[in-house]
Amino acid sequence: MKQPTSHLRRREERALLVGVELPSNNRKVPLEYSLEELQRLTETAGGKVIQKFSQQIRRVTPATLVGRGKVEEIQVALKDLKPDLVVVDEDLTPAQQRNLESAFKIRVIDRSQLILDIFSQRARSNEENFKWSWLNWNIFCRALRDNGPTFQDWAAASVPAGPVRLNWKLTGAGFESVSPT
Numbered sequence: 001m002k003q004p005t006s007h008l009r010r011r012e013e014r015a016l017l018v019g020v021e022l023p024s025n026n027r028k029v030p031l032e033y034s035l036e037e038l039q040r041l042t043e044t045a046g047g048k049v050i051q052k053f054s055q056q057i058r059r060v061t062p063a064t065l066v067g068r069g070k071v072e073e074i075q076v077a078l079k080d081l082k083p084d085l086v087v088v089d090e091d092l093t094p095a096q097q098r099n100l101e102s103a104f105k106i107r108v109i110d111r112s113q114l115i116l117d118i119f120s121q122r123a124r125s126n127e128e129n130f131k132w133s134w135l136n137w138n139i140f141c142r143a144l145r146d147n148g149p150t151f152q153d154w155a156a157a158s159v160p161a162g163p164v165r166l167n168w169k170l171t172g173a174g175f176e177s178v179s180p181t
Contacts, residue, residue, distance in 0.1 A: 014022040015047040016077065019086035020066060020090045031056070038089050038111060045118050050081050063099050065092060071103050078104055087114055 020037040029037075031054055037051045053108040055070045064071055065088065074086070085107040086100065092110040109117075116135065123131075 010106075013047045014050045014081070016050045016074065016083040016086045017042065017049055017083065018066065018070075018074065018086060018088045018153055020051065020088070021054070021056040022060065022090065023058055029093060035060070038080050038114075040088055041114050041118065044119065045114055047085070047087075050083055051077060053077070065090060065096050066101065071100070075104065077083065085109060087111070088124065 017035055018029050019038065021031045035052050035054060039052070042049050045136050052071065055066050055075055061067050083106065086104055086109075088100070088108065088110045090110065091112055092100070092108070097108050120133075128148070144160060
């Protein structure tokens, strides 16, 4: 089984995929192919896709990206399918992610977060692990700056983005790796 990350846990998680074709998107790749790729990415990260939703939208709904009708349709499916998370094929703003999590009552991640998880799972050296941890921390700080902290943000920050394999100390020259005792 793959190593845990902040989004896909130890056991194989059941995921629901949501693909969106934006009005300004001059897609060179059809939405169906993009959803197939997202499914392969989810499986690579250790998840199991149980259902896919797609929507062509004329106007982006700022609060949730997709329209109210699609949110309600997904809510109905969530009751029957009981997935562990929802993966959205487009980048979400922190507010959109929080609003969708509130509506669905489960974790919601976007394609970028999924890809970061895959890279962090495959990090082997201390330097690679540090880089991915640093990148995840920067994304978290940007979300706090843009939307202000919430309890869920602080709780998510306390969960490591993978197994803790590093021990770093701050020196006059920067960070240096020390062996665990």
